[in-house]
Amino acid sequence: MKVNFFVTCLCDSVKSEVAKKTVLLLEQLGCEVLFPTQQGCCGQPSLNSGYIEQSKPAMKKLIESFEGNDFPIVTPAGSCAASIKKYPEYLVSEPEWAKRAQKVADRLFELTQFIVNKLDKVDVGARLNGRAVYHPSCSLIRKLGVREEPLKLLENVEGLEMLPIKNQETCCGFGGTFSVKMSEISGEMVKEKVRHISDVSPDYLIGADISCLINIGGRISREGKPVKVMHIVDVLLSR
Amino acid sequence: MSMKTSDVNFKQRIKVKMQDEFMRHSVANAQERMFNNRQIAADKLGHWEEWRDMGMDIRNHVLENLDYYLHQLSENVVKNGGSVFFASTAEEATDYIETIIQQKGAKKVVKSKSMVTEEIGLNKVIERNGCEVVETDLGEYILQVDDCDAPSHIVVPALHKNRTQIKAIFKDKLNYQGSEDPEEMTRFVRDYIRHDFLEADIGITGCNFAVAESGTVTLVTNEGNARLATSLPKTHIAVMGMERIVPTFEELDIVISLLCRSAVGLPLTGYVTALTGPREAEHCDGPEEFHLVIVDNGRSDILGSEFKDILRCVRCAACVNTCPAYRHIGGQSYGSIYSGPIGAVLSPLLGGYDDFKDLPYACSLCKSCHDVCPVKIPLSDLLMKHREKMASDKITPFSERAIVSGFNLINAKPLLWDMSIKVGATVASGLIRDGKMPLSVGAIKQWNESRDLPTPDGQSFRSWFANRKQK
Amino acid sequence: MMSTLKDNSQAAVHNRDQFLLNIANKLGRSAPLTQVTRPLLRHSCHQEVMKGLSTDQLKQVLQEYAHTSLGAEVIETTKSQLQAVLGEVCQRACAAEQDTKRVDTIFSASPALLELVTPSELANEQHQVHVWDNALGYEANITIAERAKIGVVMAEQALAESGTVVLYSDPKQGRSISLLPESSVFVIAKSTLLPRLTQATMALHNKAQRGERIPSCVNFISGPSSTADIELIKVVGVHGPVSATYIIVDDM
Numbered sequence: 001m002k003v004n005f006f007v008t009c010l011c012d013s014v015k016s017e018v019a020k021k022t023v024l025l026l027e028q029l030g031c032e033v034l035f036p037t038q039q040g041c042c043g044q045p046s047l048n049s050g051y052i053e054q055s056k057p058a059m060k061k062l063i064e065s066f067e068g069n070d071f072p073i074v075t076p077a078g079s080c081a082a083s084i085k086k087y088p089e090y091l092v093s094e095p096e097w098a099k100r101a102q103k104v105a106d107r108l109f110e111l112t113q114f115i116v117n118k119l120d121k122v123d124v125g126a127r128l129n130g131r132a133v134y135h136p137s138c139s140l141i142r143k144l145g146v147r148e149e150p151l152k153l154l155e156n157v158e159g160l161e162m163l164p165i166k167n168q169e170t171c172c173g174f175g176g177t178f179s180v181k182m183s184e185i186s187g188e189m190v191k192e193k194v195r196h197i198s199d200v201s202p203d204y205l206i207g208a209d210i211s212c213l214i215n216i217g218g219r220i221s222r223e224g225k226p227v228k229v230m231h232i233v234d235v236l237l238s239r
Numbered sequence: 240m241s242m243k244t245s246d247v248n249f250k251q252r253i254k255v256k257m258q259d260e261f262m263r264h265s266v267a268n269a270q271e272r273m274f275n276n277r278q279i280a281a282d283k284l285g286h287w288e289e290w291r292d293m294g295m296d297i298r299n300h301v302l303e304n305l306d307y308y309l310h311q312l313s314e315n316v317v318k319n320g321g322s323v324f325f326a327s328t329a330e331e332a333t334d335y336i337e338t339i340i341q342q343k344g345a346k347k348v349v350k351s352k353s354m355v356t357e358e359i360g361l362n363k364v365i366e367r368n369g370c371e372v373v374e375t376d377l378g379e380y381i382l383q384v385d386d387c388d389a390p391s392h393i394v395v396p397a398l399h400k401n402r403t404q405i406k407a408i409f410k411d412k413l414n415y416q417g418s419e420d421p422e423e424m425t426r427f428v429r430d431y432i433r434h435d436f437l438e439a440d441i442g443i444t445g446c447n448f449a450v451a452e453s454g455t456v457t458l459v460t461n462e463g464n465a466r467l468a469t470s471l472p473k474t475h476i477a478v479m480g481m482e483r484i485v486p487t488f489e490e491l492d493i494v495i496s497l498l499c500r501s502a503v504g505l506p507l508t509g510y511v512t513a514l515t516g517p518r519e520a521e522h523c524d525g526p527e528e529f530h531l532v533i534v535d536n537g538r539s540d541i542l543g544s545e546f547k548d549i550l551r552c553v554r555c556a557a558c559v560n561t562c563p564a565y566r567h568i569g570g571q572s573y574g575s576i577y578s579g580p581i582g583a584v585l586s587p588l589l590g591g592y593d594d595f596k597d598l599p600y601a602c603s604l605c606k607s608c609h610d611v612c613p614v615k616i617p618l619s620d621l622l623m624k625h626r627e628k629m630a631s632d633k634i635t636p637f638s639e640r641a642i643v644s645g646f647n648l649i650n651a652k653p654l655l656w657d658m659s660i661k662v663g664a665t666v667a668s669g670l671i672r673d674g675k676m677p678l679s680v681g682a683i684k685q686w687n688e689s690r691d692l693p694t695p696d697g698q699s700f701r702s703w704f705a706n707r708k709q710k
Numbered sequence: 711m712m713s714t715l716k717d718n719s720q721a722a723v724h725n726r727d728q729f730l731l732n733i734a735n736k737l738g739r740s741a742p743l744t745q746v747t748r749p750l751l752r753h754s755c756h757q758e759v760m761k762g763l764s765t766d767q768l769k770q771v772l773q774e775y776a777h778t779s780l781g782a783e784v785i786e787t788t789k790s791q792l793q794a795v796l797g798e799v800c801q802r803a804c805a806a807e808q809d810t811k812r813v814d815t816i817f818s819a820s821p822a823l824l825e826l827v828t829p830s831e832l833a834n835e836q837h838q839v840h841v842w843d844n845a846l847g848y849e850a851n852i853t854i855a856e857r858a859k860i861g862v863v864m865a866e867q868a869l870a871e872s873g874t875v876v877l878y879s880d881p882k883q884g885r886s887i888s889l890l891p892e893s894s895v896f897v898i899a900k901s902t903l904l905p906r907l908t909q910a911t912m913a914l915h916n917k918a919q920r921g922e923r924i925p926s927c928v929n930f931i932s933g934p935s936s937t938a939d940i941e942l943i944k945v946v947g948v949h950g951p952v953s954a955t956y957i958i959v960d961d962m
Binding site for chain 1: 250253254257563564567568600601602603604605606607609610623625626627628629630631635639640643644646647650651652653656657660663664667674681682685686688689690691692693695696697698699700701703704705
Binding site for chain 3: 286290304305307308309317322378381397421437452466488492496506511519521522543
């Protein structure tokens with residue numbers, strides 16, 4: 001099947017490997033991946049700070065960029081997917097645009113959600129030896145309701161042992177602009193997260209949201225901890 | 240004290256508070272226990288989502304018909320021999336109560352824990368009439384004795400104090416000679432203020448829920464102080480936030496069941512006391528006079544606004560017990576008697592943005608509070624509404640607005656965006672070394688406080704994809 | 711501005727009209743509502759809790775909960791044995807007293823209780839027994855209750871789920887009996903056992919619907935008083951009673 005790829009600004013600019021691997025994985029699973037080049041950022045940096053009105057022109061441009069076809073849209077970031085899914089609410093005062101936003105939102109899937117629920121696959125033939133901790137991002141579990149899908153995929157990775165940690169579902173402290181606006185609080189939250197992860201001495205930290213991984217990874221690096229940070233797509237392509 | 244508890248700015252406050260190791264340790268432990276107890280109680284009851292649905296429905300129905308139910312409540316209170324004062328402002332409420340103090344020549348008031356009475360700054364007003372006020376809830380008593388230290392949690396106000404500190408306070412102020420054993424200190428307080436209950440002229444309480452159909456005021460407690468304060472003194476004054484009401488005893492069952500489990504993990508607290516009017520003529524113990532003071536103080540404005548969902552709140556503090564931000568900064572950091580997620584939404588609404596503009600940003604929007612609120616208040620959505628308001632009212636810093644404008648301009652123009660991404664990718668790979676940039680300012684500097692910057696992958700995705708397509 | 715109160719003893723409503731009009735306006739109405747249809751509750755899970763359990767089964771639930779979670783003593787007895795059981799409870803309190811210091815007990819004057827118990831027969835040199843006498847007035851009764859070590863009351867109902875005793879204030883059973891003495895003894899007729907709060911609030915709701923005045927003080931009491939305000943450590947016995955004993959009368 002044909003799918004559109006929503007890259008997200010972080011993956012496009014700084015973490016392109018995640019984006020590339022997502023495309024490769026989707027192709028491996030039988031999809032033809034299209035990349036509508038007019039796409040921009042989901043707008044979280046502006047939206048999360050409350051600048052809703054100002055963000056509307058960009059929201060509309062993003063909607064337009066995906067209206068070239070009716071195929072599903074897949075993205076490797078839960079927070080960006082959740083952000084776009086709120087567009088109909090933000091645009092409620094412009095019913096035509098709200099309708100268009102809803103159509104796009106309905107076609108949009110986070111990667112693991114897409115693989116498990118739309119492609120009906122839980123085993124992609126991956127292999128990665130080692131002990132790992134999975135970080136479920138707040139957007140994924142609480143905004144999109146995607147809890148089981150990443151776990152199912154990780155269960156089927158040969159050689160991989162998943163370890164529970166304390167306060168596993170607690171926020172890592174990224175929260176978009178929160179991480180810089182309230183860096184003191186965010187810093188303490190990510191320190192606590194890394195402490196809980198380190199307590200089980202894993203080889204890998206795996207997540208499905210690049211923003212959380214940049215946050216936790218940034219702290220792991222600062223502390224010099226020997227934990228490799230991997231996006232789930234890295235894991236799923238491991239052989 | 241009034242709602243506002245600090246004149247120091249937010250960032251300064253949290254800097255100081257986060258250095259208090261005991262407080263942070265204590266708060267983290269308390270959160271874990273209260274969160275778990277709540278979950279255990281909810282699981283034991285079963286069908287918790289259905290209970291939450293009913294809680295939300297009841298509270299919504301009451302809010303939509305608040306004028307009707309308050310009218311019914313007041314009629315029933317008067318029918319049973321009580322008086323009702325509708326106070327639009329804090330000052331109206333304290334004026335009315337002050338009049339009672341004066342008319343009775345009251346020398347002593349015993350108070351049971353009530354946040355709305357703190358909100359309206361009641362104690363100061365009583366005391367200026369030469370009347371002593373004794374806070375009888377143990378946590379509130381400790382804070383009062385400690386020169387009116389601010390509460391740090393809605394349900395356990397002295398959470399930030401350890402037994403050693405409490406012993407020192409009692410020794411210093413009350414000449415306590417015993418050990419720091421909590422049981423011994425509690426017995427000491429029981430004995431120390433026993434006579435206050437017996438001598439008090441007036442008992443003042445809050446109101447967890449009023450019942451409109453009967454003119455009843457319900458108090459949910461554990462210590463017995465509310466019972467004493469409402470049975471021994473000749474006059475009982477109950478102060479009530481105007482939204483704290485249910486239509487009938489049938490709904491009372493639901494909200495009390497939700498409250499007790501959400502707050503302390505119990506099916507019911509030690510005492511759930513339903514008081515209806517002054518005592519009947521034939522009874523000999525109980526107050527001869529009952530006054531219900533119904534307080535607006537900004538709540539009606541909230542009712543007519545996009546924030547009205549916050550008025551569903553039952554003050555259980557379940558949201559406080561799950562919030563990761565609260566865990567690290569503690570309740571006093573909020574600078575308000577209302578802390579945690581509920582405090583971050585409510586304080587700016589009741590107290591204005593001048594004093595509380597930082598609170599809505601002290602949240603990573605993780606939404607764990609949504610999961611635990613017994614009446615399903617979308618707390619982080621309401622915090623977002625605050626941010627939206629502050630952005631559109633231009634209360635946010637100019638530099639932030641400038642950056643956001645720039646961002647939105649570029650993001651709305653695909654060609655500009657395309658260019659920015661490619662430039663961004665190049666700049667990042669060129670400049671980020673070992674998690675840092677040569678120039679560390681603004682957001683980069685703040686990020687770098689606790690974290691390294693990510694290691695860039697080099698070329699932008701879109702360049703790679705475009706090249707690949709060409710091949 | 712504050713309203714001038716001429717006579718505090720006269721029940722009155724102050725400042726209502728403007729207050730409620732303001733609320734109506736904020737809710738988009740030009741005048742306050744005079745009629746509202748209360749919606750049915752969406753679910754019925756509260757009525758399903760322990761549905762169909764017999765009073766004996768409810769009694770077991772109550773016993774289990776009161777004992778393990780509330781630290782309350784639960785004694786089962788019969789009508790004919792009630793006097794003896796109460797005697798034992800008072801006797802224990804006397805024995806625990808240092809230097810055989812005097813122990814006072816105050817009994818509720820509830821007719822249902824006095825039908826089965828003759829409090830004066832429990833008196834002896836050490837043990838002084840009082841029965842609540844409304845006619846003595848507030849001061850006298852409070853003085854006795856405050857001096858008393860034990861207060862014995864008759865429960866209106868008991869709730870199995872939460873180990874709760876429901877007390878209605880009454881001229882024959884003052885509020886202070888279960889409040890001032892250090893020990894509370896609750897006599898519960900097994901037939902008044904209910905699954906949970908739902909049934910007890912329904913009884914009050916029905917009363918209100920019938921236009922009856924709700925007793926000025928209805929208490930739902932679950933165990934002795936407690937607090938966790940110091941370091942979240944539970945301490946039993948704060949301002950209210952320090953211990954609680956539930957006596958369930960099987961054939962009542």
